[in-house]
Amino acid sequence: xxxxIEPDSDIPIYEQLSNQIVEGIxxxxxxxxxxxxxxxxxxxxxxxxxxxxxxxxxQLEKKGIITIVPKSGAIISSPQDxxxxxxxxxxEEYKPLxxxxxxxxxxxxxxxxxxxxxxxxxxxx
Amino acid sequence: xxxxxxxxxxxxxxGIQTAIPFLVKRTIVxxxxxxxxxxxxxxxxxxxxxYTLLVSLLSIIxxxxxVFWALVSNPGEEQTVLIGTFIQFGIILFSLSLYFYxxxxxxxxxxxxNWMENLKQVKVSDLSVRSQDEMLxxxxxxxxxxxxIGVIGYTIFQYDLLPEQIPxxxxxxxxxxxxxxxxxxxxxxxxLTLLAMQIMYLGINxxxxxxxxxxxxxxxxxxxxxxxxxxKYSSWLMFGVSLLLTILFSFFQLTAIHPDxxxxxxxxxxxxxxxxxxxxxxxxxxxxxxxxxKHPVGEVDEEITDYDDDLHWKxxxxxxxxxxxxxxxxxxxxxxxxxNFGNPIGYLIVIVPLVVVLVLSFL
Numbered sequence: 409x410x411x412x413i414e415p416d417s418d419i420p421i422y423e424q425l426s427n428q429i430v431e432g433i434x435x436x437x438x439x440x441x442x443x444x445x446x447x448x449x450x451x452x453x454x455x456x457x458x459x460x461x462x463x464x465x466x467q468l469e470k471k472g473i474i475t476i477v478p479k480s481g482a483i484i485s486s487p488q489d490x491x492x493x494x495x496x497x498x499x500e501e502y503k504p505l506x507x508x509x510x511x512x513x514x515x516x517x518x519x520x521x522x523x524x525x526x527x528x529x530x531x532x533x
Numbered sequence: 534x535x536x537x538x539x540x541x542x543x544x545x546x547x548g549i550q551t552a553i554p555f556l557v558k559r560t561i562v563x564x565x566x567x568x569x570x571x572x573x574x575x576x577x578x579x580x581x582x583x584y585t586l587l588v589s590l591l592s593i594i595x596x597x598x599x600v601f602w603a604l605v606s607n608p609g610e611e612q613t614v615l616i617g618t619f620i621q622f623g624i625i626l627f628s629l630s631l632y633f634y635x636x637x638x639x640x641x642x643x644x645x646x647n648w649m650e651n652l653k654q655v656k657v658s659d660l661s662v663r664s665q666d667e668m669l670x671x672x673x674x675x676x677x678x679x680x681x682i683g684v685i686g687y688t689i690f691q692y693d694l695l696p697e698q699i700p701x702x703x704x705x706x707x708x709x710x711x712x713x714x715x716x717x718x719x720x721x722x723x724x725l726t727l728l729a730m731q732i733m734y735l736g737i738n739x740x741x742x743x744x745x746x747x748x749x750x751x752x753x754x755x756x757x758x759x760x761x762x763x764x765k766y767s768s769w770l771m772f773g774v775s776l777l778l779t780i781l782f783s784f785f786q787l788t789a790i791h792p793d794x795x796x797x798x799x800x801x802x803x804x805x806x807x808x809x810x811x812x813x814x815x816x817x818x819x820x821x822x823x824x825x826x827k828h829p830v831g832e833v834d835e836e837i838t839d840y841d842d843d844l845h846w847k848x849x850x851x852x853x854x855x856x857x858x859x860x861x862x863x864x865x866x867x868x869x870x871x872x873n874f875g876n877p878i879g880y881l882i883v884i885v886p887l888v889v890v891l892v893l894s895f896l
Binding site: 409410411412413414415416432438444445448449450451452453454455456457458 | 660743842856
């Protein structure tokens with residue numbers, strides 16, 4: 409899977425990395441059980457600081473998306489590894505975005521359509 | 534003989550120097566990052582052509598003069614070597630100054646024509662590229678080291694057989710022409726120097742392996758092929774050189790212990806064969822890597838370009854990036870690798886063994 413980052417973007421590089429890895433899993437480009445490169449290898453391939461990759465990996469680990477294996481890299485978790493608390497956290501993170509959409513005047517239907525169109529895009533249905 | 538060897542080396546040197554603009558990474562012109570859609574710019578192409586033309590023209594004239602001088606005035610061997618070396622440095626210096634001239638010109642052209650404007654600068658990487666890497670594993674480099682340790686052990690074992698005067702330098706005819714007093718250290722000095730070099734090769738191979746596989750955003754496949762080719766063949770080349778050096782040094786060491794082991798012709802031809810093999814391998818390597826990304830790619834779709842890291846390339850030649858954990862990176866002008874001067878490990882790998890070799894040679 410190709411990772412593409414924009415160093416000059418407003419979104420921090422570590423977040424760009426996390427987002428693309430998660431999206432890659434959602435799209436099925438990388439699968440549960442696959443391993444991600446070691447922090448050092450990934451950072452030198454991209455030419456970014458090791459802290460940046462480290463931060464991204466730790467963020468993903470905290471969310472339960474990967475498990476970090478010291479020295480060798482990280483393994484992508486399978487859906488069974490997620491539990492009630494991860495779903496509760498996700499619910500909390502949905503809230504501000506849904507609230508903002510309502511404030512911006514998006515009707516209920518449109519929000520649902522938007523979500524399902526994004527899912528369709530990821531799953532290529 | 535001396536003239537022939539110098540001429541041979543010079544011609545290869547000139548050949549590589551003149552071909553460099555056409556062997557470097559496709560999106561780098563004279564050390565400057567150029568967006569994919571501008572690499573066929575007429576002015577850039579003319580810069581490349583002018584560089585090649587000027588370097589080859591001057592080199593031909595100078596080398597012709599050298600041959601003429603050597604044949605007519607029949608100078609001594611020392612003079613031939615001195616002038617020959619001088620000419621080689623002159624050619625390198627001339628191409629370097631031409632490089633800087635065109636480096637400035639390219640930089641100006643890029644600025645004046647606003648090539649980077651409206652292009653999104655991105656960095657790309659492939660999560661699976663590491664699994665396609667075919668560099669030789671580090672432990673293979675232990676093999677020549679074991680051979681060297683064997684030679685050292687044999688020398689200690691046969692210490693009494695060694696002559697009172699140990700050869701330290703060999704002339705072009707394969708005869709030893711400089712000697713030193715026999716001591717336990719001077720007896721194993723040559724294989725010890727070799728061992729230091731082998732440790733350096735091992736360190737460089739590990740360092741390259743840990744360094745980044747840099748992909749181009751606009752020519753991902755072409756750059757992937759080039760990077761993998763560079764990594765694979767440079768580790769092969771380094772292993773080959775390490776092995777050949779070991780054979781050559783062991784050969785010299787064995788002739789010092791057993792002077793009658795090899796005939797005089799072997800002493801003379803071995804270093805020349807060695808030289809020819811290494812030069813041929815280097816050319817093959819440069820051409821193989823240089824041509825690996827020159828197949829046309831039709832991958833440029835959006836308005837994106839590679840991240841402009843000219844800032845990290847001092848003069849387009851020296852890479853200095855503290856953020857990049859890579860120890861070595863691909864050269865911008867030439868085929869091969871250069872150190873990331875922003876990473877102290879690189880200095881350690883290259884400078885420590887060199888200092889050891891220098892110290893050993895002054896002992």
